[in-house]
Amino acid sequence: MQSKVLVIEDSKMAMNIVIKLVEKAGLEAVTAQSLTEARYVFSQAMPESFLCAIVDYNLPDAVNGQAIDFCLESILPTIVVTGRMDATTRNSVLSREVVDYIPKENAQTYDYLSRLLGRLERNKHIGIVVTGQDRRSARHMVSLLKRHNFNTYEASTAAQTQQLLRENHNIKVVITGAELEDQNSTALIANLRADYTKEQLAIISVCERGNDMHSARYIKSGANDFLLKPYCHEEFLCRISQNIELIEHVEALTSMAHTDFLTGLVNRRYFFDKLSAMVPDSDRAHALAMLDLDFFKAINDTYGHDAGDEVLIRVAGILKQQFDDGVVARFGGEEFVVFLPSTPPKLAFKRLETFRRDVEALNFTHAGQTYQVSTSVGLLTVLPEALNVAVSQADELLYQAKKAGRNRIVSDIAAARQRIQSAV
Numbered sequence: 001m002q003s004k005v006l007v008i009e010d011s012k013m014a015m016n017i018v019i020k021l022v023e024k025a026g027l028e029a030v031t032a033q034s035l036t037e038a039r040y041v042f043s044q045a046m047p048e049s050f051l052c053a054i055v056d057y058n059l060p061d062a063v064n065g066q067a068i069d070f071c072l073e074s075i076l077p078t079i080v081v082t083g084r085m086d087a088t089t090r091n092s093v094l095s096r097e098v099v100d101y102i103p104k105e106n107a108q109t110y111d112y113l114s115r116l117l118g119r120l121e122r123n124k125h126i127g128i129v130v131t132g133q134d135r136r137s138a139r140h141m142v143s144l145l146k147r148h149n150f151n152t153y154e155a156s157t158a159a160q161t162q163q164l165l166r167e168n169h170n171i172k173v174v175i176t177g178a179e180l181e182d183q184n185s186t187a188l189i190a191n192l193r194a195d196y197t198k199e200q201l202a203i204i205s206v207c208e209r210g211n212d213m214h215s216a217r218y219i220k221s222g223a224n225d226f227l228l229k230p231y232c233h234e235e236f237l238c239r240i241s242q243n244i245e246l247i248e249h250v251e252a253l254t255s256m257a258h259t260d261f262l263t264g265l266v267n268r269r270y271f272f273d274k275l276s277a278m279v280p281d282s283d284r285a286h287a288l289a290m291l292d293l294d295f296f297k298a299i300n301d302t303y304g305h306d307a308g309d310e311v312l313i314r315v316a317g318i319l320k321q322q323f324d325d326g327v328v329a330r331f332g333g334e335e336f337v338v339f340l341p342s343t344p345p346k347l348a349f350k351r352l353e354t355f356r357r358d359v360e361a362l363n364f365t366h367a368g369q370t371y372q373v374s375t376s377v378g379l380l381t382v383l384p385e386a387l388n389v390a391v392s393q394a395d396e397l398l399y400q401a402k403k404a405g406r407n408r409i410v411s412d413i414a415a416a417r418q419r420i421q422s423a424v
Ligand SMILES: Nc1nc2c(ncn2[C@@H]2O[C@H](COP(=O)(O)OP(=O)(O)OP(=O)(O)O)[C@@H](O)[C@H]2O)c(=O)[nH]1
Pocket: 262, 292, 293, 294, 295, 296, 297, 298, 300, 304, 305, 306, 307, 308, 309, 312, 332, 333, 334, 402, 406
């Protein structure tokens, strides 16, 4: 795990701010006040444990950015902080393969550093495809992207681009030049849009400055954004980051809309969305179970709502663990549903019985008192075509389990067997 950040800074005040930002990002700062000290502390540590380095451009024993060179030679993605804002310093910094440079200007720039640290960590899980015939330009972009920890892929044809997307689900961005070997980029953009929405895949077109018509054409064909050549290092990376952040916001909102906040299980809406596409599949024996905790109101009334929440969280934990090959949802209150794909009736029954017993064996304590819970289950092993009908049939079996005394499974297995026998 790359959890350390090498911070080389001689100003105490700046060092304290950076340490706080590093810690806020959940990382550990390894500090040095000079290049000499940095060489020593780095030699004592495991190089693979470092995510990056944050380096002051001007140090007492390295006045012209030599500490940057040390970090780059040590293969550390390097962020430079500098009090100097002149063009010579900026050019000197950006001529090296640094991640970015941050002027020590105000609180906003430190906020930028904080976001950059978070990005470097998250970028490790994001793929970007660079397409186009201009290999020199593509290699330059790949080099910039690699410094930011992105996983990069190169493609010179539309077919390769589409194959990379099919094979690598981490890809969130396609950067496309004007022409590919087998297609022009507007055709590629339009084809990609048929399969991926703007919220799933950002397409950024790179076009020559001075031809405004092109940028408009790309956007109309479905590109999220465009970049005019020649672009500067910072503009390129800011646009990539902004487009990725937008996708991440949408992903976070979608995940919140699908997830039950208390237990982390998916909710009723997502369950129906996901399964409507899967059920029915007449070749396979699926099983669907409705589960409901028994006398749960009494737990809330006796031990309080927080104790009730703890029961829900622990039961959900068992469900996640035992049925991770299926789909488990919290339907509401103390009611859950489990869908087990391709699971024969006897096996489904056995697995739910194990779950029922495991819940029964749980011990909860509140204010020195110990209590237990139990579940009733309605198990459906012959599923009708419509999912909502399957859910209401499983619910009816659950009702029978409650009526028969709770803490048990009632299934359709015997009834289904009888139906088959009388049909023979
Ligand atoms: N702690 C907690 N309680 C909840 C939550 N959602 C619903 N409940 C409570 O769950 C209880 C459900 O009670 P009932 O529907 O009467 O069911 P029961 O007491 O389990 O009785 P049976 O199902 O018939 O065995 C109610 O008291 C709800 O307030 C929640 O998120 N947290």
